[in-house]
Amino acid sequence: MVFKAAAVQMCSGVDPEKNAESMARLVREAARRGAIYVQTPEMTGAVQKDRAGLAAVLRDEETDLIVKKASELAKELGIHLHVGSTAIKLADGKIANRAFLFGPDGKKITSYDKIHMFDVDLDNGESWRESAVYRPGERAVVADLPFAKLGFGVCYDVRFPHLFRAEAMAGAQILTTPAAFTKQTGEAHWEILLRARAIENGAYVISAAQAGVHEDGRETFGHSMIVGPWGKVLASAGGTGEDVVVAEIDLEAVKACRAKIPNLKNGRDFALDIAPVLAKGGVTV
Template identity: 90%
Template sequence: MTFKAAAVQMCSGVDPQRNAESMARLVKDAAARGAIYVQTPEMTGAVQKDRPGLMGVLRDEENDLIVKAASDLARELAIHLHVGSTAIKLPDGKIANRAFLFGPDGAKIASYDKIHMFDVDLDNGESWRESSVYRPGERALVADLPFAKIGFGVCYDVRFPHLFRAEAMAGAEILTTPAAFTKQTGEAHWEILLRARAIENGAFVISAAQAGLHEDGRETFGHSMIVGPWGKILAAAGGTGEAVVMAEIDTEAVKACRAKIPNLKNGRDFQLDIAPVLAKGGVTV
């Protein structure tokens, strides 16, 4: 099946209401241009590194502003709308970095909590400890939509290929990695990672990203991208500011790529051995 997909690039601030308005404007633009599947970035609702400030605007899923706005938009535009993620308040005081997929009737089809936490110290002085604030997800997800099977991931998940391999083995034809990649890591790895996930799974990869300098001082890499199953970049945005990138998705191309390089079928289980260390003279130690 062939259809149009869009990745919406944003520069979300600290106010969910303003971010919801930006989301609506960009999603409507994508739908007007024929997209029936539209994806927004990670942390669509608020990019806010100050924990008290973030906690002050958080709501549970039932009362979340972005969740309601996205449901209404999907219904109004009769599209499948994928909120790349937004922060959801949990009963235990932690936060879920949660993606949502809404159908053309506005109903929630599925949600996915980011599994892998970005706990890193970068050499430019940036330090991140997502696990101190967010509760990691425990379940991968593939949604079977009328036009394609879609596998879910969020940002740092893209560095864990076994997640996407499991989704591809479950039939996913499109893999998704909405993100708020840091500028430093994005410059080094973003395109390579997205193209690698596409090539190794023979799948489309759609990645809506945050871009530019945010209100909280964070700088994100942008370059929202749609990659084909052969690794070709089909559409890409720049590194700053809002954008809508679109591409024609033909799921027959997934079948063709997987027929050419049938690595999903050719994989084998194996045993990993650790060879003993040999001292000088060939003596095992």
């Protein structure tokens, strides 16, 4: 099957209502350009590093503004709409960094909670502790859609190839990594990671990103991207501000790549031995 997919690039602020309006405008543009699958970035609903500010706009899944608007848009446009993620209030006081997929009837097909938490100290002074606020997910997700099997990930998940290998082994032909990558890590690794996940799994990778300087002072890398299963970048946005990138997805290309390099079939289980260190004279120490 051949169809068009789109990655919507945003620069979300702290107000979910304004972000929902921006999302709607950009998703409509993607649909106008022929995309039947449209993906938005991580934290579509609000990019807000102030915990009190984020808490003030949090809602549960049933009343969340982005969830409601995405459902309406999917039905209005007759598309599959993938909200890369938005912050969802949980009953235990924690927050889920949750992705949603809506079908053309407006109903939720599935959701996915980001598994790997971005707990790092960067050498430019930035420090992130997602686990202090967010509850990590515990399940990988593959959605069997009419046009393809879709595997889920969010941002930092892209650095954990075993997640996407598991999804590819379960039949995923498209892997997704919507993100809000920092500028420093994005400049160093973004494209390399996306192309690597595509190549090693013989799959398309679609990654909608946040881009530019946000209201809360954060700066994200952008460069929303669609990568083919042979590792070629099929479409890419710039590094600042809103954009919509569209590419043609041909599932025969997935089949062809996996036939040329059948590493999904050729993988083998193995044991791991930790060899002892030898001194110069060959004596084990």
